[in-house]
Amino acid sequence: MKSVELRASKASMEIGDRLRSEIQYSQFHEVATRIFMAKFLLVNKKHSINIPADITWETISSSHYNIGNQIDKLLDEIIYLNKPHLELLNLYSLSNIEDNLLYDCLLIMDHSSLTTEEFQDFNLTGQYFIHLVESFMRRDKKVLAPLITPKELNKLMIKILKPSSGKIYDGAAGIGGSLIEAYQLNNRVSMFGQEISESNVALAYMNAIVNGIELSLYQIAKGDTLFSPMFIENGSNLMEFDYIVMNQPFGLKLNDRNLMDYDPYGRFNGRMGKTGKMHGDLAFLQHTVASLNEHGKAALIIPTGVLSRSSYAEKAFREYIVENDIIEAVVLLPNKILPAVAVQTVLLILNKNKDQNRKNKVLFTNAEEQYVIGSRTQYYLKQDNIDAIVSTYEQFSTSTKDTKIANLQEIRESQYNLNPNHYFTSQTVESEFGEIVINKALYDKRVDNKKSLKEIAKLSRGVNLPSKNSIKENKKGYKVIQLKDVENGKISLESIEVISVQNAERYKVQSGDIIIASRGTAFKVAIVPEHNEPLVLSNMFIRIRITNPSYIPEYIKAFLESPVGMALIEGVQKGGTVKALTTKDIEDIEFPNLDLKEQEETVRTVQEAEEKYNILLQQAQEVLKIGKLSAYSKMGISDVMERLK
Incomplete structure (x- = not known):
C-alpha cells in the first residue's frame, strides 16, 4: 500500500x-x-x-x-x-x-x-x-504557499512550548496546523485561533474534524487579529493564554493609524513602543506579549529585521522584553524553510515564567545548518533537525560554537540588538582562499587600534529606480550604476544604462567614492573611477564617501574585500536567500587604523599581487590555447577552423 x-x-x-x-x-x-x-x-x-x-x-x-x-x-x-x-x-x-x-x-x-x-x-x-x-x-507558491506553515515548523514550536494543560492560542491560525500539533502532543489543552481568511477558517475546522478533535476544545474565530481581536474577557480585556504559537504574516503594512494610536487594549501605543504603519511585524509581537498570562510562554516565527532595526518603536519593544526578562531564546532558522519567503527568519521564544537559571539571560542559537534539501527553492526540517534544535534550547548551554548566552548588560551594550548573528563570535565566509572561519572576538581583542567607517566617511544609499514599465525611451536621464555594472571589483562605465530618476543630484557619485552592494546574493565592492559625465548610484548600493584626508579609498576597499571585512559585513546583513544592508548596518564596522604611509604600502602590495596574477593568468591561458591547438592538429581538424580576427 x-x-x-x-x-x-x-x-x-x-x-x-x-x-x-x-x-x-x-x-x-x-x-x-x-x-x-x-x-x-x-x-x-x-x-x-x-x-x-x-x-x-x-x-x-x-x-x-x-x-x-x-x-x-x-x-x-x-x-x-x-x-x-x-x-x-x-x-x-x-x-x-x-x-x-x-x-x-x-x-x-x-x-x-x-x-x-x-x-x-x-x-x-x-x-x-x-x-x-x-x-x-x-x-x-505565490498565492497559496504563504497561507500554510510547514508541519515541521509547527512541530518544532510545539515541542519547544511543551503545553501540558490550559489554553493555547494562534493569532495567525491559517488552517489550524499549530493547534492540532499541540493537541496531538497533549489532548488536555483548549485551542483558540484567529484567522482573517474565511477559506482558511473553513479548512481549519475540517482539519480539526479529520484529526478527531472534539470541537468543544477548538475555536477558530474569523477576523483581523490586530484591529479586531475576537477573544475578549469582561468586555474590555484581551483574553490571556498559557501558550501562544504563531507564524505571523511578514512585512504587513498597517493602514488604520487611528486604531493604532488609540488601541483600546493598549498594545500599540504604550510601554512596548508606539507602532507606525510600517510596523506590522512589531504589532503582532506586541499583541502576543499582551495576550500572554503571567506565566505564559510563546514560540513565534518572525523575520530577523524586527530584532535589529533601528526604528524607535522596534527598539523600544526589544528594550521592554529584555528589561522585563520576557525573552528567553532566539533561534536562527535555515534559509528557504518557509515557502515563498526570502527573508531570514528566527524562532523567538518568550517566557514570562523563566527558570531561575535562565533569568536575566538570553540564549542565541544558530540552526542555519539544521535542514535537508527538498528542492532548489525549499528546505525542510527532519525529525533529527527538530530534536537537535529542541535539545540545544533545553540544555541552555554554550557547549558549541553555534550557541551564545548573553546577559542583560551585554544586550544593553548592544543597543538591544537581538539578531543572533550579532552575538556569534565566529563567522564562516567563502573567500578566494576557500571557506574561512573568522573569530570576531579575536579580531576585537588583538587589533587594538581601529576606526569605524562613520568616523572617516559619510554613508548614504542610492536612488530608488522607477519600474521598468514607467521608463520611457528618449526621456532625459542619467547614467545609473546598477548591480550588473560591477564585476570583479570594477565598474564598467561603458555598459551603464541611462534612466530618468528623481532627485538625482542627491545620489551622484564622484571619483574615489566606494560603493558596496546593499542587495543581492553577490558580494560587490568597487571604487568609482574618473569619469566625464554625471553618474548616479542605484538603491542596490551604499555609497561610502571618505571625508578624512588621512584615509584612502583603496585601503578601505582592500579591507572590506578581506575575509575579515566580509565576515563583519555578513554578520550584520539581514535577509535569507537575498541579503540586505543599510547604512546603519555598516557604519559601525571597524577597520585597522593604519597611518597614511602604511595604507599606501598595503594598497601597493595588493596591486602588485593583482598585476602578477593577471600576467600569470594570461600566460596560463596562452599555454592552454597552444596545447589545445596542438591537440586539434592531431585530430586533423585545425585546418577547417577559421581564426576570427
Missing part, C-alpha cells in the same frame, strides 16, 4: 489535471477538500459530528447528477445539526461545477485516498488531509 503522502499527492495532481481550465487554480483545493470531507463524515464512524441519517457516501459517489448539490446539502445539514463554529463549511459551493467533472474527482478520491478501514484512523485521515492541502499549496 502506498504511503498516505503519495496517495494524497497523486489525488491532488489528478484532480488538478481534471479541473484545469475549468476553474481557477486557487480553487482546486476547495473542491478536493470538500469531497474528502464529505467522504470522511459519511465513512468514519468515530467522529462526534452529527450527520443526517438519509445520506450515504455510496449514494453520492454512484450518482451522475446533482453531485455538487448533494455535497452542499450534506454540509448545510451538518451546519444545522452542529450549530456552533461550522458556519463556513459551505463557504465554497460545488453546485456550480459540472457533474461530469465532479464525478471524475469523486472517482479519483475513491481510488487515491484511504480504504474504509483506514478512514477509521484519525491519524491517517489527519495526515491525508494536510498532505492533500499542502500538495495544492506547493504548486501555487
Whole structure:
C-alpha cells in the first residue's frame, strides 16, 4: 500500500489535471477538500459530528447528477445539526461545477485516498488531509504557499512550548496546523485561533474534524487579529493564554493609524513602543506579549529585521522584553524553510515564567545548518533537525560554537540588538582562499587600534529606480550604476544604462567614492573611477564617501574585500536567500587604523599581487590555447577552423 503522502499527492495532481481550465487554480483545493470531507463524515464512524441519517457516501459517489448539490446539502445539514463554529463549511459551493467533472474527482478520491478501514484512523485521515492541502499549496507558491506553515515548523514550536494543560492560542491560525500539533502532543489543552481568511477558517475546522478533535476544545474565530481581536474577557480585556504559537504574516503594512494610536487594549501605543504603519511585524509581537498570562510562554516565527532595526518603536519593544526578562531564546532558522519567503527568519521564544537559571539571560542559537534539501527553492526540517534544535534550547548551554548566552548588560551594550548573528563570535565566509572561519572576538581583542567607517566617511544609499514599465525611451536621464555594472571589483562605465530618476543630484557619485552592494546574493565592492559625465548610484548600493584626508579609498576597499571585512559585513546583513544592508548596518564596522604611509604600502602590495596574477593568468591561458591547438592538429581538424580576427 502506498504511503498516505503519495496517495494524497497523486489525488491532488489528478484532480488538478481534471479541473484545469475549468476553474481557477486557487480553487482546486476547495473542491478536493470538500469531497474528502464529505467522504470522511459519511465513512468514519468515530467522529462526534452529527450527520443526517438519509445520506450515504455510496449514494453520492454512484450518482451522475446533482453531485455538487448533494455535497452542499450534506454540509448545510451538518451546519444545522452542529450549530456552533461550522458556519463556513459551505463557504465554497460545488453546485456550480459540472457533474461530469465532479464525478471524475469523486472517482479519483475513491481510488487515491484511504480504504474504509483506514478512514477509521484519525491519524491517517489527519495526515491525508494536510498532505492533500499542502500538495495544492506547493504548486501555487505565490498565492497559496504563504497561507500554510510547514508541519515541521509547527512541530518544532510545539515541542519547544511543551503545553501540558490550559489554553493555547494562534493569532495567525491559517488552517489550524499549530493547534492540532499541540493537541496531538497533549489532548488536555483548549485551542483558540484567529484567522482573517474565511477559506482558511473553513479548512481549519475540517482539519480539526479529520484529526478527531472534539470541537468543544477548538475555536477558530474569523477576523483581523490586530484591529479586531475576537477573544475578549469582561468586555474590555484581551483574553490571556498559557501558550501562544504563531507564524505571523511578514512585512504587513498597517493602514488604520487611528486604531493604532488609540488601541483600546493598549498594545500599540504604550510601554512596548508606539507602532507606525510600517510596523506590522512589531504589532503582532506586541499583541502576543499582551495576550500572554503571567506565566505564559510563546514560540513565534518572525523575520530577523524586527530584532535589529533601528526604528524607535522596534527598539523600544526589544528594550521592554529584555528589561522585563520576557525573552528567553532566539533561534536562527535555515534559509528557504518557509515557502515563498526570502527573508531570514528566527524562532523567538518568550517566557514570562523563566527558570531561575535562565533569568536575566538570553540564549542565541544558530540552526542555519539544521535542514535537508527538498528542492532548489525549499528546505525542510527532519525529525533529527527538530530534536537537535529542541535539545540545544533545553540544555541552555554554550557547549558549541553555534550557541551564545548573553546577559542583560551585554544586550544593553548592544543597543538591544537581538539578531543572533550579532552575538556569534565566529563567522564562516567563502573567500578566494576557500571557506574561512573568522573569530570576531579575536579580531576585537588583538587589533587594538581601529576606526569605524562613520568616523572617516559619510554613508548614504542610492536612488530608488522607477519600474521598468514607467521608463520611457528618449526621456532625459542619467547614467545609473546598477548591480550588473560591477564585476570583479570594477565598474564598467561603458555598459551603464541611462534612466530618468528623481532627485538625482542627491545620489551622484564622484571619483574615489566606494560603493558596496546593499542587495543581492553577490558580494560587490568597487571604487568609482574618473569619469566625464554625471553618474548616479542605484538603491542596490551604499555609497561610502571618505571625508578624512588621512584615509584612502583603496585601503578601505582592500579591507572590506578581506575575509575579515566580509565576515563583519555578513554578520550584520539581514535577509535569507537575498541579503540586505543599510547604512546603519555598516557604519559601525571597524577597520585597522593604519597611518597614511602604511595604507599606501598595503594598497601597493595588493596591486602588485593583482598585476602578477593577471600576467600569470594570461600566460596560463596562452599555454592552454597552444596545447589545445596542438591537440586539434592531431585530430586533423585545425585546418577547417577559421581564426576570427
